[in-house]
Amino acid sequence: MKAIKITLVLLILLSGLLISGCLQQANDVVETSAETPTVKSTVQGTAAEAETRTITDMDGVVWTIPKEVKSVAANGAGNQIVFMVGGADKLVGTASVVQQNEMFVKIYPRITEVETIFVTGQDVNFEELVKLDPDVIIGNLDDAEEYGLVDLDIRNQSPEDIKTEVLLVGDLFGEEEYKKAEEFCNYYDGNLNYVTERTKNLTDEEKVKVFVAGADILSTEGIGSITTSWIENAGGINVAAEAGVKERGTISMEDLIAQNPDIIITRDSKTREELLTNDQYQDISAVKTGKIYVNPKGVYLWGVRSAETALQTLWSAKMIHPELFEDLDMNEETRKFYSTFYYYELSEEELDSILNPQ
Incomplete structure (x- = not known):
């Protein structure tokens, strides 16, 4: 009997220990669940990573950007490319030169309401740019990273550069925008092939000497520039490059006279x-011959660093070698470009203002 009582006591004590252990385990579960926010934080971090992606700019720098880019600031010609691929509604910062462009404003009036970040060239309103905190900047800014901003470095000194930039910008916004970028690249390649097929067999004696004036008569673009590229494709020789001018620079009056160009292209009628x-x-x-032509200007100046350089390829060929391009109708080509890439039908007056700017 006594043995039975001892056994019962032992069973009770054992049960107590088991219950205590279970309670302790229950407490452990509660404590663990109290740390769930930390676990969620890790999940949120993983989810956040799923909401980002990387993109490589034209200098080979890899940037982490949102999976869906919702805001962009762009300088100069970058605005035309953003607009062309279909990302203009995400512009939160732009350049004064773009807001002063009548054709850009006419086709996309909202551009005047976008914050002016790039005032002249590389003169940047960094204070306002930091406030805007865009997902991506297309501006080649030296100091952007110091402010924690993503700034894609781009180059636009050759057709390959232009196409790469367009694809890069298209990739920022999504699949449809990238398809539009690809469509442009195919179009540009078609223009390049069309022109060079007719100019590739020209002898040096048959090539035309061309000078392109910039903001003033002696400012120009030379070796390694997009200007030299479209001149040479069109069967010409860039006299600024021959005189040793590199990219954007200045030619002396003496060198310009000595080079004696057959054709001069200016940005406006005042310079002409x-x-x-x-x-x-x-x-x-x-x-002497009056062969001084004012460069067309649409949503951006055709001859410098925008995707409208694809039209410059055609126009310059017709100006430099009209005998080779008698069948080229620049009215038709300009209308087609604006309809295809801006979804805009040009009036006769608008067409004339683009091809014959003042």
Whole structure:
């Protein structure tokens, strides 16, 4: 009997220990569940990573950006490319030169409401840019990373550069935008092939000497520039490059006169008029023959660093070698480009303002 009582006591004590252990385990579960926010934080981090992606700019720098880019700031010609691929509604910062472009404003009026970040060239309103905190900047800014901003470095000194930039910008926004970028690249390649097929067999003697004036008569672009690229494709020789000017620079008046270009292309009619009336330039062949042409200007100036360089490829060929491109209708080509890439039908007046700017 006594043995039975001892056994019962032992069973009770054992049960107590088991219950205590179970309670302790229950407490452990509660404590563990109290740490769930940390676990969720890790999950959120993993989810956040799923909401980001990497993109490599044209300098080979790899950036982490949101999976869905919702805001972009762009300088200069970058705005035209963003607009062309279909990302303009995500522009939160732009350049004053773009907001002053009548055709850009006419086709996309909202551009005047976007914050002006790039005032002139690389003069940047960093204070406002930091406030905007765009997902991506297309601006080639030296100091952007110091402010914790993603700034894609781009180059646009050749057709390959332009196409790569367009694809990069298209990739920022999504699949449809990337398809539009690819469509543009195919179009540009078609223009390049069309032109070079007719100019590739020209001898050096048959090539035309061309000078392109920039913001003023002697500012120009030379070796390694997009200007040299489209001149050479069109069967010409860039006299600024021949004189040793590198990329964007200045040619001396003496060198310009000595190079004696057959054709001069200017950005506006004011520069053209100055060339025609200034006695210092009267011995230049292009001035004597009146072969001074004002470069077309649409949503951006055709000849410099925007995707409208695809049209410049055609126009310059017709200006430099009209005998090879009698069948090329620039009215038709310009209408087609604006309809295809901007979904905009040009009026006769608008077409004239693009091809014959003042």
